[in-house]
Amino acid sequence: xxxKPKMTGAEAVIECLYKENIEVIFGYPGGAVLPLYDELYxxxxxxxxxxxxxxxxxxxxxxxxxxxxxxxxIATSGPGATNLVTGIxxxxxxxxxxxxxxGQVPTSMIGNDAFQEVNITGITxxxxxxxxxxxxxxxxxxxLKEAFHIASTGRPGPVLIDLPKDIQTEKIGFExxxxxxxxxxxxxxxxxxxxxxxxxxxxxxxxxxxxxAGGGVVISGAHNELRTLTELILAPVVTTxxxxxxxxxxxxxxxxxxxxxxxxxxxxAMTESDLIIAIGARFDDRxxxxxxxxxxxxxxxxxxxxxxxxxKNIEVSIPIVGDAKAILKELIKVLRQKRESKWNExxxxxxxxxxxxxxxxxxxxxxxxxxxxICKLYGDAIITTEVGQxxxxxxxxxxxxxxxxxxxxxxxxxxxxxxxxxIGAKVGCPDKLVFDIAGDGSFQMTSQELATAISNDIPVKxxxxxxxxxxxxxxxxxxxxxxxxxxxxxxxNPDFVKLAEAYGTLGIEVTRPGRVKSxxxxxxxxDKPVVIDFKVAPEENVFPMVPAGAAINEIIG
Amino acid sequence: MxxxxxxxxxxxxxxxxxxxGLFSRRGYNIDSLSVGLTHNPDISRMTIVVAGDDHVVExxxxxxxxLIDVIKxxxxxxxxxxxxxxxxxxxxxxxxxxxxxxxxxxxxxxxxVDVGARTLVIEVTGDSHKIDAxxxxxxxxxxxxxxxxxxxxxxxxxxxxx
Numbered sequence: 117x118x119x120k121p122k123m124t125g126a127e128a129v130i131e132c133l134y135k136e137n138i139e140v141i142f143g144y145p146g147g148a149v150l151p152l153y154d155e156l157y158x159x160x161x162x163x164x165x166x167x168x169x170x171x172x173x174x175x176x177x178x179x180x181x182x183x184x185x186x187x188x189x190i191a192t193s194g195p196g197a198t199n200l201v202t203g204i205x206x207x208x209x210x211x212x213x214x215x216x217x218x219g220q221v222p223t224s225m226i227g228n229d230a231f232q233e234v235n236i237t238g239i240t241x242x243x244x245x246x247x248x249x250x251x252x253x254x255x256x257x258x259x260l261k262e263a264f265h266i267a268s269t270g271r272p273g274p275v276l277i278d279l280p281k282d283i284q285t286e287k288i289g290f291e292x293x294x295x296x297x298x299x300x301x302x303x304x305x306x307x308x309x310x311x312x313x314x315x316x317x318x319x320x321x322x323x324x325x326x327x328x329a330g331g332g333v334v335i336s337g338a339h340n341e342l343r344t345l346t347e348l349i350l351a352p353v354v355t356t357x358x359x360x361x362x363x364x365x366x367x368x369x370x371x372x373x374x375x376x377x378x379x380x381x382x383x384x385a386m387t388e389s390d391l392i393i394a395i396g397a398r399f400d401d402r403x404x405x406x407x408x409x410x411x412x413x414x415x416x417x418x419x420x421x422x423x424x425x426x427x428k429n430i431e432v433s434i435p436i437v438g439d440a441k442a443i444l445k446e447l448i449k450v451l452r453q454k455r456e457s458k459w460n461e462x463x464x465x466x467x468x469x470x471x472x473x474x475x476x477x478x479x480x481x482x483x484x485x486x487x488x489x490i491c492k493l494y495g496d497a498i499i500t501t502e503v504g505q506x507x508x509x510x511x512x513x514x515x516x517x518x519x520x521x522x523x524x525x526x527x528x529x530x531x532x533x534x535x536x537x538x539i540g541a542k543v544g545c546p547d548k549l550v551f552d553i554a555g556d557g558s559f560q561m562t563s564q565e566l567a568t569a570i571s572n573d574i575p576v577k578x579x580x581x582x583x584x585x586x587x588x589x590x591x592x593x594x595x596x597x598x599x600x601x602x603x604x605x606x607x608x609n610p611d612f613v614k615l616a617e618a619y620g621t622l623g624i625e626v627t628r629p630g631r632v633k634s635x636x637x638x639x640x641x642x643d644k645p646v647v648i649d650f651k652v653a654p655e656e657n658v659f660p661m662v663p664a665g666a667a668i669n670e671i672i673g
Numbered sequence: 674m675x676x677x678x679x680x681x682x683x684x685x686x687x688x689x690x691x692x693x694g695l696f697s698r699r700g701y702n703i704d705s706l707s708v709g710l711t712h713n714p715d716i717s718r719m720t721i722v723v724a725g726d727d728h729v730v731e732x733x734x735x736x737x738x739x740l741i742d743v744i745k746x747x748x749x750x751x752x753x754x755x756x757x758x759x760x761x762x763x764x765x766x767x768x769x770x771x772x773x774x775x776x777x778x779x780x781x782x783x784x785x786v787d788v789g790a791r792t793l794v795i796e797v798t799g800d801s802h803k804i805d806a807x808x809x810x811x812x813x814x815x816x817x818x819x820x821x822x823x824x825x826x827x828x829x830x831x832x833x834x835x
Contacts, residue, residue, distance in 0.1 A: 241691060242698045246741040249687075266741060300683065300744040424735035427728070 120289030125253040126151040128290050129217070129279070130159050132260035135292045138188050140164060140179065140543055142172040144199075146192020148219025148232060151284035164543065164572050167564040169196050171536035173203020174562070177212045178537025181523045182498055183544035184337070186213040186268050193219040194232030197278075198239065202530060204274045205243040209527025210358060211331060213272035215263050222282040223251055237278050245273030253286035258293050265296045270303030271422040272335060303421060307436040307443035315393075315417045315434050316450040322391035322415075324459045325351040328374070328403075331358030331526070332396015332420060332440050334519045339363065341444035342395065349454045352463050354382045356397050357507075358526045361516035371463070372472070375403040376662045377508040380470035380671050383662070385463055386411055387669040394418045396440045399429040400527070409667030419443050472512055474659070481629050483581040483652040487513040489632050490551055490579065494640065497549040498523065498541050502534040502558030504588035506581050508658045510553040532561025538576040539569055549577070549640060556582040556609050559647075566619040569645040577639045578647045580612055583654045591657045596664075612649040623647045675704060676730045677749045677756070677826050680719040681834055683742040684710060691740050692719065701725065701733050705758075707823030716744065718834075720825045747834050749826045759822045760804045761786070762795045765815035774814055781807050792817060 123131065129152060133141075140162040145153045156163050166172045169191040176187030187207075191200045197218040207214040221230040237249045246266050248259050263275040319325060333342055339362045346353055346369055353363045354374040365372050374382035386392070392414045397403070404410040407429060418425070418432040419440055426435040436443050474484045483505070490497070491514045499514050501507040501524040516522045523541055525533040538552040552559075559580050569576055581587075590604040616623030621644045626635045632650065639646035659673025682688045689708060696703050704722040711718045723733055734746050764774055771793070778785055778795050781803065787794035797807050804821065827833065 237687065238690065241687075241694050251686075298741065301741050422739070424732070424739055426735075428732065 120291045122287050123290050124151065124155075124284065125256055125279070125286050125288060126155040126284040128253070128256045128288060129260065129284070130155045130161065131290060132257055132292060133161055133188070136186070136260070136264045138186075141188045141190055142166055142175040142179070142540065143190030144169045144172055144192070144196060146196045146219060146232070148193035148221060148281050149190060149196075149217070149279070149284075151281065152190065152217070152219070152279065164539075164568065166536065166568050168562065169199035170203050170532070171539075171562055171565050171568070173200045173214065173216060174206065174530075174533050174536035175540035175543070176214055176216075177203060177207045178500060178523055178540030179544040180207075180212050180214060180540075181537070182520055182541035182548075184520065185544070186215055186264060187540065188215050188217070190217045191219070192232065193221055193236075194234045196232075197234055197236040201239060201243070202528075204240055204276065206525055206528040206530045206533060207274040208243045208245070210525065211272050211335060212274065213268040214274035215267050216274060216276045218276060218278050220249070220278045220280040223280045224282070226280065236276065240276050243274070244276050247276040247278070249278045250280065250283050253283045253288045256283070256288065257291060258296075261293045262296050262298060265298070266301065270301075304423075304437050305421075305439040305442055307419070307438035307446060309446070311434055311436045312443060312446050313450060315436060316447060318391055318415060318417060318434060319349055319393065319451060320454070323457065324389050325349060325391040325393060326385055326389040327351050327353040328356075328386070328392050328394045328397050329353060329359040329362045330356040330395065330397025333359055333362040334396075336396060336421070336440035337519075338395070338441035338444050339519045341441055341448060344448050345444055345451070348448060348451050350456055350460060351393065352385050352460075354378070354386060356400070356403055356526070357511055357524055359397060360511060360522040361519040364517040365515040366517055371467075373511050375668060376405070377512065377658050377660065378668070379472045379512070380660050381463060381466035383668040383671050384466050384470070387667070389414045392416045394420070395444070396420060398425045401429075404429060405662050405666055405668035405670075409669075474656075477653070478629055480653045481626065481632060481650055483583070483650070483656055484509050484513050485629060486579060486581060486632055486650050486652065487553060490553070490636055491515055493633065493636055494549050494551070496521070497551050498538075498545060500524065500534040500538040500541060500550065500552045502552070502554045503529045503531045504555050504558060504586065505583075505591065505656075505658050506553050506555040506558065506587075508588070509581070512658075514553075531558040535559060535562045535576075535578060536565050538578070539565060539574050542574045542576045552576060552578045554578050554580045555587055556580055556584065556606055556612075557586045559612075560609075563615065566616065566621065566645060566647070570619055570621050575643055575645050577645070579636070580647065580649050581652045582609070582612070582649050583652050583656065584609060585654060588658070590655070594655070594657070612647050616647040621645050621647070623649065625649045625651070627651045674726060675722055675724050677751070677754070677824065678721045678723060678734065678737075679747040679749050679826060679834060680721060680737060681711070681744040681746075682717050682719060683744065684715050684717045685742055688717070688742045691742060692721075692737065695736055695740065696723070696733070699732070699736055701729065705823035707825050720823060722824055745834055747828070749828060753832070754826045754828050756800055756824055756826045757798055758801050758804055758824050759796070759798045760807070761820050762797065762808065762811055762816060763818040764793050764795060764811050765791060765817055766793050767791070770814050774811070777807075777810055783807065
């Protein structure tokens with residue numbers, strides 16, 4: 117028998133990370149992770165020091181979404197761990213594979229309210245796919261093996277591993293397991309053949325079918341199959357925010373995003389459809405609006421890897437549990453080419469009658485115009501967004517053509533996500549241009565990461581749509597609260613150009629529409645991180661819009 | 674409608690918190706819960722009584738199945754299963770009431786498990802109706818304390834959780 121090499125728990129963690137081919141970690145050190153950081157010091161794993169732990173989680177999340185690989189972040193115990201919480205919750209809501217390591221006080225002190233002690237496994241119970249408190253160093257290799265397996269398979273999600281300090285220094289015999297032994301966790305991948313057959317029959321019979329694609333298509337890598345399916349049955353495609361890029365938005369059958377700020381034609385088509393083919397989407401309330409009036413005449417085929425999503429919000433007639441790509445492959449085999457129908461004509465007419473549009477101006481900068489210009493000039497860039505108006509305009513006016521190129525906080529709606537996510541995406545895809553489309557409010561939540569971007573030479577570009585407001589909240593106050601702008605005016609914004617300069621990089625202020633294009637080009641041509649401060653029309657609204665509680669075809673603006 | 678769920682889980686620290694936490698955060702109510710080891714010491718079995726219509730219970734089961742430590746779940750029907758609850762009831766007694774209480778206990782096939790100068794502790798086992806009835810009868814003598822264990826259930830015959 118080969119003798120297992122002896123090593124410390126911290127060494128074992130690094131060794132496991134090598135075995136999992138982890139090349140980069142986002143983190144922030146502290147007392148309880150000192151042994152781990154000491155091992156990182158001369159490891160081959162690149163560590164990116166963020167300036168706030170929340171951004172370690174967001175950057176790892178952005179890295180994971182851009183590359184399809186598992187993101188890894190580290191924080192110390194106590195406040196380090198609690199600062200990760202928003203980032204972990206964000207990854208959980210959007211099914212992002214993430215492994216988070218936290219330091220913990222030594223096992224002998226757990227439960228004593230020790231300095232920087234917090235029960236992080238308890239705190240993250242509802243926002244992780246699974247979590248571990250390691251109490252025996254010998255279980256480390258299996259724990260890490262399981263954690264990476266759980267995070268990245270089935271419906272992906274974050275897994276947290278809490279590492280007490282003494283576990284990191286204890287000596288163990290190391291052997292990385294080949295396989296996990298998880299008899300209680302076996303995700304279903306292949307769809308049920310009978311259900312696929314039933315789905316195919318319904319699709320062939322349907323007169324007004326619609327494809328509704330979500331983030332599951334991105335995760336599964338089923339975008340090519342989605343396109344084949346679409347062109348076979350000539351059904352229009354709507355996507356969720358998470359599903360942007362799964363189907364080219366330049367394609368004649370694309371209706372873009374649906375829901376609260378979706379295009380009118382997307383919502384009309386959904387409402388009047390007789391068959392919804394839902395793929396890796398979860399009928400979120402931003403998509404369905406008033407559930408009782410949602411697509412009243414439609415039968416629903418729901419393809420999803422998570423059985424708990426079936427009939428959660430909307431009654432499903434043909435559920436197919438499994439991997440979207442595997443299922444679509446089988447489905448395509450049993451379908452025949454359909455012809456264009458009256459339904460296609462109807463949709464074309466809606467597109468013509470109710471286009472996505474805004475009031476153009478040559479005097480003030482319209483935020484939508486900025487996004488259109490970025491899209492026109494650099495359509496193959498990776499776009500990350502913050503949350504609010506900037507996010508919705510980006511979703512409406514940036515025409516995504518590829519998956520993993522539009523990265524946004526969908527489920528949790530985390531302001532401050534876009535900038536650290538852009539950093540993570542750029543680290544994962546260094547050859548890609550990465551733009552964070554930001555608001556002046558959101559950017560200030562994580563702007564300290566300019567230091568991270570500069571010190572690690574991560575030249576992401578930030579386009580701030582600066583309207584001096586918390587724009588989306590202000591929009592709701594304008595429409596539903598008699599313009600009583602309670603706490604939404606940001607009247608002490610910093611000079612963003614000087615802020616960028618203070619960090620040692622380039623800032624560009626843009627005040628007139630004529631300068632938008634050249635400013636974007638100037639930012640892209642710089643090899644540094646750049647902040648562009650677009651002074652946009654302050655009270656521009658995101659339209660169209662479904663008011664809260666209304667049906668999605670009761671869309672205004 | 675009440676459903677009785679039999680849940681096999683890994684016998685690991687924190688598993689109870691994972692299960693009960695899921696109920697509270699998804700807004701489901703637990704009516705009763707009991708947990709203990711099975712014949713396999715690596716596996717515990719929970720019996721959870723949950724109120725809700727079939728849709729709610731279906732969601733509960735699906736969400737529970739997502740927990741990594743949950744191995745298997747069975748929605749147990751009353752008419753296919755044996756169901757038991759247990760209660761310990763401490764009743765006030767004096768020389769005038771002692772024998773009557775002991776007679777009631779005998780009728781219910783309950784056992785006197787502690788005899789004090791002014792109290793008796795009665796152990797009663799059965800379905801919840803039986804325990805409710807026993808409690809009602811003993812009320813007039815003065816119940817000083819009462820503790821009920823959650824329901825445990827097992828399927829009749831060869832069917833069951835493997």
